[in-house]
Amino acid sequence: MNLPPLNSIRAFEAVARLGSVSAAAGELNVTAGAVSQQVKILQGHLGMELLARRGRHLALTVTGSQLHRRLSRAMIEIQAAIHSIQNDAPDTAVPIKLRLSLPPTPAIASPSAILGDLADCPGGLDLSIVATPFGDEIDWKSVDCAVLHGAPPWAGFHWRCLRPTQLVPVCSPELSRGASTIRGVTDLRRHRLLHEDDGSLWRDWLAGAGMALPGTQGIHFAAPAMALQAARDGLGVALVEASEARKDLQAGRLLQPLKMTLSTLSGYYLLAPAERCAETLFERLCQRLAPAAVAPCG
Incomplete structure (x- = not known):
């Protein structure tokens, strides 16, 4: 198997774990430009985008998120193995x-x-x-x-x-019925968006889907739990952490009308x-x- 350069894997893992190129550069004791170059090498080797700009923030793509989870486990195993050898007492x-x-x-x-x-x-x-x-x-x-x-x-x-974080759009089943059924991203223009922030999360999600934030009226909540409850009550479509909505989705209290997720x-x-x-x-x-x-x- 033709593996990518290990330095490129190490650079990507550090960026994904620490949240920024500059923080990864500090940990690896190299320049930010060197880290960016190594990430580009890894992306070129795989032929896939692993990181993407979401407005002002750097976010993991779906592929990047999957790779990061597996690399994190691998790095922990490597560190544990080295520690065990150095101490000559792996089970003590x-x-x-x-x-x-x-x-x-x-x-x-x-x-x-x-x-x-x-x-x-x-x-x-x-x-x-x-x-x-x-x-x-x-x-x-x-x-x-x-x-x-x-x-x-x-x-x-x-x-x-x-x-x-994996953010998914959710709404009550009653909200997405008949003429109001949400089949595509443009159908969101007919619905109220529920926000747990200043609108940045929805803006980033929609940007990933190739659409600007609709001009429809929205409601902003002080906490994610409030936005989730508003979605249950049929007040609009919320963008929430997938694990927070899991039980509601399984019970049929909510549905996910569109499958695209936002990884941050x-x-x-x-x-x-x-x-x-x-x-x-x-x-x-x-x-x-x-x-x-x-x-x-x-």
Whole structure:
């Protein structure tokens, strides 16, 4: 198999994980231009776009998001293997006392799923779980690490993406019926758009579909949960995190009229203060937490 240059893989993984070319350049100790060139080499080798500009932001394409998830797992395996060889004791560890903060959201798997994956930590694990709704409310004096929704970088922290944000349009089944049925992007002009921000997310999604933001009346909400409830109530079409809408879609309370998704560099991340958590310990935690922490979208 003709693999792409390893430097190009390393550069792309760093950009996808850290959220910017400049942050990746700092970590790799090269120039931003060198990182961009390596990403272009990888894209040229694959014949696919992995990163795209969404307005002012750099976002992963669907292909880029899939590749990033697999490369993240591979990098963790490589780091764990190197650490094991260096310490000559791959299965020996002291008991770990861990205080983990989780957001109370459907996107996060149940504690039992997480506990099941962490229970096999070498040396044992003393785990405490607390719920923290918003990242800026985390009391880092009381927790060792946290899963939160946001976008890197975070100065002074180790972080690892558990799942990038996948935004999908949803509405009530009653809203997309008869003459109002949504069959294509242009049909959105007949409907009210529900926003959880200033309109940037819908603008980026529509730009990816080749259409400008419609001039129709919209409603802006202070929180994603409010936009999701408004969609259930038939007030319009919302653009929401796929995992947040999963149960409503499965139960038929909502439908996804258009299949295109918007992948962003924001998402669910595991964070730990660098001064208190050794990088090797953090990588061990990532390796065990990543497969179990975030509920599937579908």
